[in-house]
Amino acid sequence: MKNFLFVLRHPPHEGAGIRESLDMVMTVAAFDQSVRVLFLDDGVFLLKLGQCPHNPNLKPTSPLFAALEIYDVEGLWVEQESLAERGLGLANLILPVQTIRREEIAFFLATADIVVAC
Amino acid sequence: MGVLHLVNRSPGESLALAQCLERACAGDAVLLLESGVYAVLKDSVFAPTRLVESMPRVAIHALAPDLAARGIAAEEVLAGVVLIDYVGFVELSVIHTPIISWN
Amino acid sequence: MKFAIQINSAPWESQGCETAYQFSRAAISLGHEIHRIFFYYEGAYNGLRWMAPPEEETPLLRRWSALATEQSVDLVICISAAQRRGLLEQTEAKRVGKLDDDLAFGFRIAGLGLWIDACLKADRFLVFGA
Numbered sequence: 001m002k003n004f005l006f007v008l009r010h011p012p013h014e015g016a017g018i019r020e021s022l023d024m025v026m027t028v029a030a031f032d033q034s035v036r037v038l039f040l041d042d043g044v045f046l047l048k049l050g051q052c053p054h055n056p057n058l059k060p061t062s063p064l065f066a067a068l069e070i071y072d073v074e075g076l077w078v079e080q081e082s083l084a085e086r087g088l089g090l091a092n093l094i095l096p097v098q099t100i101r102r103e104e105i106a107f108f109l110a111t112a113d114i115v116v117a118c
Numbered sequence: 119m120g121v122l123h124l125v126n127r128s129p130g131e132s133l134a135l136a137q138c139l140e141r142a143c144a145g146d147a148v149l150l151l152e153s154g155v156y157a158v159l160k161d162s163v164f165a166p167t168r169l170v171e172s173m174p175r176v177a178i179h180a181l182a183p184d185l186a187a188r189g190i191a192a193e194e195v196l197a198g199v200v201l202i203d204y205v206g207f208v209e210l211s212v213i214h215t216p217i218i219s220w221n
Numbered sequence: 222m223k224f225a226i227q228i229n230s231a232p233w234e235s236q237g238c239e240t241a242y243q244f245s246r247a248a249i250s251l252g253h254e255i256h257r258i259f260f261y262y263e264g265a266y267n268g269l270r271w272m273a274p275p276e277e278e279t280p281l282l283r284r285w286s287a288l289a290t291e292q293s294v295d296l297v298i299c300i301s302a303a304q305r306r307g308l309l310e311q312t313e314a315k316r317v318g319k320l321d322d323d324l325a326f327g328f329r330i331a332g333l334g335l336w337i338d339a340c341l342k343a344d345r346f347l348v349f350g351a
Contacts, residue, residue, distance in 0.1 A: 002341060007218065009137070020262055023301060027333040033341075041137050106143030109121050114346045115218040116227070124347070126237070152236040183243070184236075204247035211345050212222055212253075219348045 003034045005112035008043035012061040018046065021118035022064055029071040037068070038108065039078045039097070044086060047078070047093040062094035079105060120145035122214035126152035126221055129164035138220040139168055144175040147214055149207060150199075151181040155188060160196040173198045181207060223256045224248055225343035227336070230350025231266035232281050233274075237350030238267060242284055244347070249292055257295040257339035260328075264350055265302040268328035282325050289327030296328045297335050 006025055012018065028035045039047060051060035065076060076095070081102045083089060090097070100108060109115060123142055127134040135150070135157050142148060150157050157165035158180045169178055182201045195201070202210070211217055226245065230237040245255045260267050272282050288294045303309065309317070310324035324330060340346050 004340070005216075009220075017262065017305075020302065020305075023333060024261075024336070027337055031334075031337050031341075033337070040141075041133070102140060105141040106121070106146070109141065109216065109218060110143075112216050114340050115121075115216040116346075117219045117221065117348055126235075126240075126351075151240060181240075204243045205251060207244055208248045208251055208253065211224075211347060215345060217345060217347050221351050 001033055002113040003111060004028045004036070004114045004116065005109065006035070006037045007115060007117045008037065008039050008046055009041045009117065011042040011045040012051065013058055018061050018064065018118075022068070024116060024118070025068065025073060026071050029068075029073050035073050036075045036077060036108075036112075037065075037073060038100075038105075039076070039082065040105070041079075041082050042086075044078055044082045044088060044093075047076075047095065047097065048088070049092055049094050066095045077108070119213045119215075120147065122146070122210055122217045123148045124217065124219045125150050125154040125157070126219070128153040128156040130156060130162075134220040135165055136168060139172045139176070142172065142176045146175075147177040147179060147210055148172075149179045149181065149202075149210060151184050151207075155180050155184045155190060158185070158195045158199045159190065160194060166196050169196060170198065179206070179210065222248075222344040223254045223342060225256050225339035225346045226258045227346070227348045228258060228260050228264035228267060228350050229262045229348060231263040232272065234263055234266075235351040238264075238281055241347075241349035242281065242288070244349070245288060245294065255288075255292070255294045256343050257297060257335065259336045259339060260296070260298045261302050261336070262350075263306075265298050265306050265308055268296070268298040268303070268323075268325050268330075269308055270323050270325040272325075286325060286327035295335075295339075298324070298328055298330045299336065300330045300332050303330055 046061045076097045078097045129135045179200045308323045309321040310330045311322045314321040
């Protein structure tokens with residue numbers, strides 16, 4: 001078994017589709033591999049509460065992560081400093097996450113076999 | 119050996135390098151490639167201070183073909199940056215794991 | 222060592238494809254194996270048969286096909302990425318009632334199962350492209 005770490009650093013509705021990133025996450029989980037998802041920098045905005053669902057072309061991204069629970073994804077992790085720098089707290093996020101300090105990120109990265117930056 | 123960080127964005131247009139260096143630790147290596155090589159311009163305001171601060175603990179490399187493609191001559195490069203070619207890139211990736219792309 | 226490579230950008234979207242190609246050639250020259258190159262997101266466009274850049278531009282498509290033929294590198298376009306972007310190979314095109322045959326020589330289309338297979342078999346995994 002390998003340890004997969006997905007690092008999400010970009011906000012919603014920009015660049016590579018979040019749905020395609022999540023397809024990779026769910027594939028890894030379906031293959032019974034260890035999978036963690038780390039939200040860094042602007043990636044924390046993917047989880048922000050209150051994304052408006054009215055525009056069908058700009059669907060909220062946050063509920064997609066709530067759905068990961070049923071796929072045995074071992075952890076959704078958010079860097080504390082990434083939240084604080086953006087004026088956000090855990091209460092601004094759509095679901096409970098585990099938090100990690102910036103000084104711990106190096107170890108977090110080093111313990112992964114495969115890092116997929118999305 | 120530590121993590122290999124690949125940074126392909128210029129510090130003049132992206133925070134990718136700064137965000138990478140904030141998480142890199144002793145034993146890691148950084149490879150600046152594609153537009154990321156602009157970070158090595160020693161007279162630029164964008165990256166040299168941050169790179170110099172990181173150098174004691176993190177090895178900073180730049181991809182020489184990408185420097186040449188962008189007209190960056192050896193004398194313009196910040197001291198302490200190790201210039202490598204694609205073979206050197208492969209060798210770095212053999213030594214370090216995992217490999218993370220900052221874009 | 223065995224390498225698994227993921228390419229996320231289209232040929233002219235960023236330099237990522239060029240870097241990935243040069244890395245692959247360098248790795249092979251050192252005796253390593255490029256186990257699979259998996260094209261995802263906009264990387265799917267690398268397999269578009271109908272690319273016709275101006276004559277003086279380097280034909281990346283021909284170089285990918287050569288890599289597949291000469292070095293037996295497995296070039297895989299993700300099927301879901303391809304479908305999203307309107308790139309269909311013959312079998313899939315027939316299945317959805319179209320006449321397209323968009324896949325360039327040397328590439329094949331497959332699912333994420335081959336991506337994870339490559340990740341599990343390889344010693345190193347790299348992502349190229351914006």
